[in-house]
Amino acid sequence: MILTPIPAADLPTAIAGFAAALSGHATALGAFRRIADTWPVRHGVDTPAQRADGVALAHAHGIGTLDEKPSASFMWDGSVIRTDVEATVIVHEVAHWLCAAPERRGLLEYGLGPGPETTLRAEARGQQALTFEQCMHEEQQTSLLGILWEAELGHPAILAFLEQNWMEGWERPTTTRFFIDHVETLHTAGLIDADGRPATVRTWADERRRRRRAA
Template identity: 60%
Template sequence: MQLTPIPDDILPQALASLRAHLSPDSLALAVFERIAATLDLVPLGVDTPAHRAAGVKLAQDFGIGTIDAEPMEAFSYDGQSIRTRSEAYVLIHEVAHWLVAPPERRGMIDFGLGAGPESGRVEEANRAIAVDKETQIEEEALSSLLGILWEVELAQPAILAFLEQNWLEGWERPAGCAGNFISHVELLHRRGLIDADGRPFPPESVTGAVRAAA
């Protein structure tokens, strides 16, 4: 949920404010510019059937099960499969959660983080919580940003999720807004979830690494 809506006529100013506080040639700036560029994709369609199909395919390419059902019928992720009757960015966000979660929690309801906003069996999902609040907050932020970067890769309007998930919150205080963005970009990189250019690793790379580790 977007905490503070940013009107369309203010958005260029907000983006420029964040951009000005990212170092030239930095990883964070490269990531930001790719996200900001997707503003041009918004008029071409938002949450289209093609966008949703691409989200389902991304999950399947990573070896994640998919179920053509509403998350409210059970869980967003049941320990094996994502329920896919959601908006495209929600599907991609769940894939990002799978990537961020350590392997031992990929078999847990909603990744052991507690019920997500789409899950219907809330009490059951919350009984499966396996992490502390700090980990919940960190993984949610990392999954948000990684999902946005996958939207960029899939040529989807990632800027909308960037706004909805509050990455421009507090843009009027740009140092804090930029610091939050920079720290999470760098953490994604340190954890091996994006490459040196700030792009997420493709399924064949990730699944290959998983097979090799096994």
């Protein structure tokens, strides 16, 4: 939920101001420009093609999927992502898998405890492996990585960026500092490159080429 909506007419000013505050932080600026370039929205929101992109992105990383609503049990049950959800949620779940330590990928909801879609909450709680603070940090990292993947796919990443409150109080130095810190953490972890692109873009591109040849 957006805490303080930015009117569409004011968004170009906010984007320009946010970008200006990132001067001197090349990776953060590159990442932000990729996100900002998805405004205005050109190709619709949560389209069948975007959902298919999310599923293909999961498969490109060797992640299993199941066309079922997460309300049946879990978003991630240690084996598959449930994909009868919005496209942005599918991409977010791929980012969760990428951010999770390998030893937690086999746990319910990545060992983070129940998420908003989880219905078997006690079971997910029973496999929670991180503290609340650690969960929140990983959720923030996942949020940003998922948004950068949306930008890479040509999805309306700016909408997720706003929805997940990365531009809340965009005029404040603390807002851009928060963004810079998370970009730098993703870069240090090898999850994005120095230009702010997801580090496994080649994996996705190779899978896309394979699918096109097979079609």
